[in-house]
Amino acid sequence: MSFIPHGIYTAIVTPFTPEDAFDEAVFRALVDFQLGQGAAGLLVIGGSGEFVSLTPAERRQVVEVAVDQVAGRIPVIVGALAPGTREVQETVRHAAASGASAALVLPPYYIKASAPGIVEHFRRVADTAAIPIVAYNNAGRTGVTLDVRLLESLAAIPAIVALKECERDLALVAGKILAVGDRIAILSGDDDLGLPTFLLGSPGGIFTTANLVPAFHRQLFAAAVGGRLAPARAAHNALLPLVDALYTADHPGPLKQAMALIGHPVGSARSPLQGARPENLQRAETALRALAAVSFD
Numbered sequence: 570m571s572f573i574p575h576g577i578y579t580a581i582v583t584p585f586t587p588e589d590a591f592d593e594a595v596f597r598a599l600v601d602f603q604l605g606q607g608a609a610g611l612l613v614i615g616g617s618g619e620f621v622s623l624t625p626a627e628r629r630q631v632v633e634v635a636v637d638q639v640a641g642r643i644p645v646i647v648g649a650l651a652p653g654t655r656e657v658q659e660t661v662r663h664a665a666a667s668g669a670s671a672a673l674v675l676p677p678y679y680i681k682a683s684a685p686g687i688v689e690h691f692r693r694v695a696d697t698a699a700i701p702i703v704a705y706n707n708a709g710r711t712g713v714t715l716d717v718r719l720l721e722s723l724a725a726i727p728a729i730v731a732l733k734e735c736e737r738d739l740a741l742v743a744g745k746i747l748a749v750g751d752r753i754a755i756l757s758g759d760d761d762l763g764l765p766t767f768l769l770g771s772p773g774g775i776f777t778t779a780n781l782v783p784a785f786h787r788q789l790f791a792a793a794v795g796g797r798l799a800p801a802r803a804a805h806n807a808l809l810p811l812v813d814a815l816y817t818a819d820h821p822g823p824l825k826q827a828m829a830l831i832g833h834p835v836g837s838a839r840s841p842l843q844g845a846r847p848e849n850l851q852r853a854e855t856a857l858r859a860l861a862a863v864s865f866d
Contacts, residue, residue, distance in 0.1 A: 572644060572670050572700070572730060573772075574609075574610060574644065574671070574703065574731050574756060574772070574773055574775075575754070575772045576772075576773045576787065577608065577773055577774050577775075577779055577786040577787055577790050578608065578609055578612050578646065578773065579603050579608045579611055579612065579776065579779035579783055580612040580615045580617040580776060580779070581599060581600070581603065581611050581618060581780060582780055582821055582824065582825050582828065583596065583613075583618045583619050583623065583631055584825075584835035584836050585835070585836035585837065585839070589836075589839065591627050591631060592836060595833075595835060595836075596631070596635070596638075597634065597638045598833070599780075599833060600635060600638040601638070602783075602833060603643075603783055604639070604642055604643065606784040607783065607784055607787045608643060608779065609644075609787070610643045610644040610646060610670070611639065611645050611646070612646045612673060613631055613646070613647055614631050614632065614647060614648040614650075615646075615648035615650065615775075616648070616650070616707075616777075616820070617777045617780070617821045618631070618648060618821075619838060619839060619842075620648045620650045620651075621650065622838070622842075628660065629667075632645075632647050632664055632669060636668045636669055644670035645669045645670050646669065646671045646672065646703060646775075647667075647671070647672050647673065648660075648672075648673045649661050649664065649672045649673060649674050649694075650673070650705075652677050652679050652680060653680075654689075654690050654693050657674055657690075658693065658694055661697070661698045661702075662699075664700060665698065665699040670700065670701070671701040671702065671731075672698065672700060672701075672702055673702075673705050673733060673775075674694055674702050674704060674705060675711055676690065676691075676704075676711060676715060676719075677690050677713070678710070678711035678712060678713060684718075684719060687713065687715075687719060688719065688722045688723065691704065691723055691726060692726055695729060698728055701729070701731075702726075702729045703730065703731040703732065703756070704720075704729055704731070704732045705732070705733045705735075706732060706758070707733075707735040708735070708736070715732070716741075717741075717744055717749075720732065720745055720748065720749050720753075723753075724749040724752040730754065731753050731755070731756055732745070732749075732753055732754070732756065733758040733775050734755050734756060734766070734771075735758040735759050737762070739762065739765055739769065742755070742766060742769060742771075746769055746771065750770055754773070755770075756772070756773050756774050756775055757771050757774035757775075757776075758774065758776075760774075760777060760778045760779075761808070761812040761813075761816075763776065763786070763790070763793075763808075764789065764801055764802065764804075767793040767794060773790065774790070777815075777816065777820075777821065777824055778808070778811055781827060781828065781831055781857065782808075782811075782857070782860055785804070785860050788865045789808070789865075792804065797865070800863075800864065803863065804863050807860055807863050808856075808860065810852060810855070811856035811860065814845075814849045814850075814852035814853040814856060815827055815845065815849065815853055817845075817849065819838065819842045819844070819845075821842070822838035822842040822843050822844045822845065823844060823845030823846075823849060823853075825837060825844070826844040827850060827853045827854075830850075830857055831857070
């Protein structure tokens with residue numbers, strides 16, 4: 570289990586046909602686009618990939634197609650975002666058997682597990698996993714916060730190598746990097762907090778707008794870790810309008826609709842999610858034009 574994520578991973582969307590079936594051909598083209606743009610890795614069937622809206626058979630299919638199309642060129646992390654331990658274990662087993670590099674695991678949600686139960690959940694998944702685990706802190710989605718105390722326990726589990734961090738308080742993020750950052754990689758999980766999180770010592774991020782502008786995110790990260798702070802700051806500020814336009818209610822519906830703006834239509838998000846409001850899509854188009862003009866020199 571030598572996998573340690575570094576750089577910018579794209580939380581890739583799952584395309585659907587007009588008949589609402591998984592669109593394998595379009596998905597393979599999306600993977601090739603990400604490879605050509607220099608993505609460090611992919612997260613498949615995560616939140617942006619609509620894990621909760623896919624059937625178990627569809628999840629397996631998406632994973633298998635992703636690993637096949639990547640063909641070992643970059644790492645593939647598989648979302649295992651179910652609330653129950655047994656289903657997560659099954660998803661991780663399939664990911665490992667398919668050749669994925671790691672699995673992204675949330676703390677159990679809806680059922681309101683205790684702190685010992687949360688640790689047990691991760692430990693049981695890790696004990697049966699043949700691939701590394703990336704823990705996922707997203708209290709806005711789960712109602713559960715992986716605080717420093719819990720992370721200390723998770724960092725002691727050898728299979729857990731990283732954390733996708735969606736904490737909005739940067740002081741708390743800094744505290745987590747200080748406490749466990751030498752044992753697990755604290756990855757930025759919010760597109761609009763990438764730059765400050767990199768400057769705190771994060772070795773990368775898993776972002777949704779990287780579906781649209783993977784090369785831009787790669788260059789922003791390189792500028793930040795390379796000490797070129799003026800272009801990194803300018804790029805970060807240019808990115809914010811795109812994030813604001815698309816990361817709204819119904820995510821990833823607006824993002825999927827915006828994919829047509831870059832020549833990669835992917836269909837709609839599944840019900841009950843909706844697409845972007847017309848004014849937001851226009852704002853996204855304006856932001857994409859602005860990002861194309863950003864210089865990293």
